[in-house]
Amino acid sequence: MNLSQTILGVQFENPTVLASGIMGVTAGSWRLVASHGAGGITTKSLWLKEHKGHPNPTIISTEHWTLNAVGVPDAGPEKAREEISDFLQDKPVPLIANIIAESVENFAKTAESILPLHPDFIEVNISCPNVEDEFGKPFACSAPDAAAVTKAVKKVSKGTPVFIKLSPNVDSIAKIAEACAKAGADGFTVINTVGPGMAIDLRSRMPILANKVGGLSGPGIKPIAVKCIADVYAATGGRLPIIGTGGVYTGEDAIELMLAGASLIGIGTALGDRGLDVFKHVCDEIQMWCTNEGVDNVADLIGGMHKVLAGVKSEKLIVKNDRKNSPKRRS
Amino acid sequence: MTAIQLQSRLPRTYRIKAIKQETEMVRTFTFDGSLGAKPGQFVMVWMPGVDEVPMSVAEDDGAVTRITFFAVGDMTNEFAKLQVGDLAGLRGPFGTHYEWEPGQHIVLVAGGYGAAPMYFVAKETVGHGCTLEVIIGARSKEHLLFLKEMEALPHVSLHLATNDGSAGYKGFNVDILEKLLSSCPRPTKSQRGSSTREEKCLPIDQVFGCGPEMMLKRISEMCGKYEVPAQLSMERYMKCGYGLCGNCVIDPLGIRMCEEGPVVKNEVLLKLKEFGEYHRDDLGKKHRFDEKK
Numbered sequence: 001m002n003l004s005q006t007i008l009g010v011q012f013e014n015p016t017v018l019a020s021g022i023m024g025v026t027a028g029s030w031r032l033v034a035s036h037g038a039g040g041i042t043t044k045s046l047w048l049k050e051h052k053g054h055p056n057p058t059i060i061s062t063e064h065w066t067l068n069a070v071g072v073p074d075a076g077p078e079k080a081r082e083e084i085s086d087f088l089q090d091k092p093v094p095l096i097a098n099i100i101a102e103s104v105e106n107f108a109k110t111a112e113s114i115l116p117l118h119p120d121f122i123e124v125n126i127s128c129p130n131v132e133d134e135f136g137k138p139f140a141c142s143a144p145d146a147a148a149v150t151k152a153v154k155k156v157s158k159g160t161p162v163f164i165k166l167s168p169n170v171d172s173i174a175k176i177a178e179a180c181a182k183a184g185a186d187g188f189t190v191i192n193t194v195g196p197g198m199a200i201d202l203r204s205r206m207p208i209l210a211n212k213v214g215g216l217s218g219p220g221i222k223p224i225a226v227k228c229i230a231d232v233y234a235a236t237g238g239r240l241p242i243i244g245t246g247g248v249y250t251g252e253d254a255i256e257l258m259l260a261g262a263s264l265i266g267i268g269t270a271l272g273d274r275g276l277d278v279f280k281h282v283c284d285e286i287q288m289w290c291t292n293e294g295v296d297n298v299a300d301l302i303g304g305m306h307k308v309l310a311g312v313k314s315e316k317l318i319v320k321n322d323r324k325n326s327p328k329r330r331s
Numbered sequence: 332m333t334a335i336q337l338q339s340r341l342p343r344t345y346r347i348k349a350i351k352q353e354t355e356m357v358r359t360f361t362f363d364g365s366l367g368a369k370p371g372q373f374v375m376v377w378m379p380g381v382d383e384v385p386m387s388v389a390e391d392d393g394a395v396t397r398i399t400f401f402a403v404g405d406m407t408n409e410f411a412k413l414q415v416g417d418l419a420g421l422r423g424p425f426g427t428h429y430e431w432e433p434g435q436h437i438v439l440v441a442g443g444y445g446a447a448p449m450y451f452v453a454k455e456t457v458g459h460g461c462t463l464e465v466i467i468g469a470r471s472k473e474h475l476l477f478l479k480e481m482e483a484l485p486h487v488s489l490h491l492a493t494n495d496g497s498a499g500y501k502g503f504n505v506d507i508l509e510k511l512l513s514s515c516p517r518p519t520k521s522q523r524g525s526s527t528r529e530e531k532c533l534p535i536d537q538v539f540g541c542g543p544e545m546m547l548k549r550i551s552e553m554c555g556k557y558e559v560p561a562q563l564s565m566e567r568y569m570k571c572g573y574g575l576c577g578n579c580v581i582d583p584l585g586i587r588m589c590e591e592g593p594v595v596k597n598e599v600l601l602k603l604k605e606f607g608e609y610h611r612d613d614l615g616k617k618h619r620f621d622e623k624k
Contacts, residue, residue, distance in 0.1 A: 022576070022577065023576075023577035024577055025611070026577070026580050026611075028581070028582045029577045029587075031585055032584065032585035033585075044615075050614060051614075052613075053613060053614070055382050055383075056377075056383035056384065057377055058571070058576070059571035060342065066575075070570065073613055075614040075616035079614075079616060199341070201343070203343075208341070208342060208377070208420075269575070271574065271575060272340075272573050272574055272575040275574070276574075
């Protein structure tokens with residue numbers, strides 16, 4: 001059973017990718033994550049200049065949810081260059097550089113500062129819900145704004161694929177995706193955190209996060225991720241690759257996001273619960289499921305739901321399932 | 332006693348039950364409840380509206396939790412103003428803890444407020460039949476911590492060091508460690524298990540350390556030289572506390588001090604080029620330990 005794929009010319013040994021903002025500060029930690037089975041690495045969001053985050057508490061969670069308002073801290077381009085160059089010396093897996101800015105112009109400038117380091121993809125974070133006090137509504141909440149950022153980054157990207165990271169906290173993610181696709185986006189990362197949400201300490205009656213509100217992640221957001229991925233896939237006719245991110249803990253979660261339209265699977269919050277080996281576990285579980293179901297290539301799963309809904313009878317899925325008398329046979 | 336019903340990753344606030352002024356700058360807060368912390372583990376201590384910082388647990392006896400802290404930063408200066416009955420949030424315990432075998436002969440090296448978690452270790456280890464050499468160091472006599480508490484424990488030989496000589500040995504606590512390590516070396520491999528060797532002294536099985544990083548670095552080098560296992564407690568900027576954010580990772584291995592630390596075995600520390608050289612701030616920017624503030 002084959003877990004590898006080539007996406008926009010980049011070879012990924014398996015579909016799991018470290019999501020942005022998790023274990024993403026140093027080259028050493030990226031290598032550690034890669035050694036535990038991640039198929040790719042995404043950096044923490046990189047700014048054009050040093051950017052302060054929020055005070056602690058910045059990350060809190062229960063078994064049901066995680067709220068974070070780290071506030072996108074970054075030491076600036078010199079540190080980014082040092083860490084990325086260090087990682088690319090031996091580059092165990094592809095590297096996705098995630099960039100962020102407060103203006104359309106600076107998105108382009110940040111991309112320009114990072115591109116000479118030759119990341120495999122640029123991921124454009126237009127959807128962070130934790131810096132609204134500082135910068136207002138994310139660009140991902142307006143189709144014209146999202147398109148303007150896409151266009152500006154594409155103008156300088158010189159062939160490096162540009163993925164736009166979308167927000168679930170919008171009326172129509174499909175419209176935003178369409179606008180970005182028209183502006184030249186090469187792919188999407190779907191979704192950023194949900195909400196934002198809030199948690200209050202009962203005795204002090206204070207919000208726990210220093211930023212008061214934070215992006216929601218964890219197992220409960222998976223259905224939102226699945227729906228958003230399905231919407232973006234449908235809106236773009238499945239032509240653009242999607243890095244599906246949101247609530248993935250197991251191989252079956254990953255497969256569900258792939259059936260909705262994702263090619264790669266971002267894993268973040270689950271790392272806190274299943275440890276660094278979450279990447280290896282998810283890959284093993286995908287492999288086991290696919291082997292049982294007679295799926296030879298993980299890529300055959302991508303957009304599977306849309307194909308079934310459109311009445312395309314996937315011979316691979318249905319014929320083999322018949323032969324094996326699978327109880328999960330679809331009608 | 333009320334057991335703290337705690338989901339370990341969400342802070343809950345507790346009222347301060349007792350406050351003890353240890354020295355001019357150091358206080359111990361007692362919280363009514365146990366988090367189940369082991370010696371060497373830390374908790375994230377939240378002061379609503381101010382900040383949340385990692386602190387070593389100074390004691391958790393199954394009934395109360397004690398935190399000893401030095402009022403040196405923005406958060407701890409505010410924290411020191413709290414009174415009995417005021418609220419503080421606790422989240423944890425997180426990270427690795429010191430590990431020992433019953434009956435071992437262990438040297439504890441404490442620098443500054445590192446004496447607090449070392450007292451927790453001492454109390455637990457003597458309960459397991461260990462014998463201890465406890466070396467406490469500070470700038471001067473009035474900054475030495477937990478002397479009376481350590482003295483009250485059985486099977487503890489207490490050694491003091493002050494920079495100005497106002498109590499005990501004049502110099503660094505690590506100088507005393509070197510004397511202990513060199514005066515009673517561990518038996519070589521061929522001597523181990525042999526009954527012919529005359530036991531004039533009790534060889535040291537392990538060294539535990541907590542304190543400033545340059546002190547830890549000296550302990551690490553010394554224990555490497557004398558081939559004595561060591562476990563040392565590292566301090567880095569923490570955010571989540573449970574291995575997610577990656578702010579407390581150490582070069583070049585990228586291991587997280589909240590998960591694979593804070594108590595790290597010396598064989599791992601010897602692989603960390605960052606150890607004793609630099610640390611990273613909340614932005615991930617490097618700061619050398621010798622840089623001027």
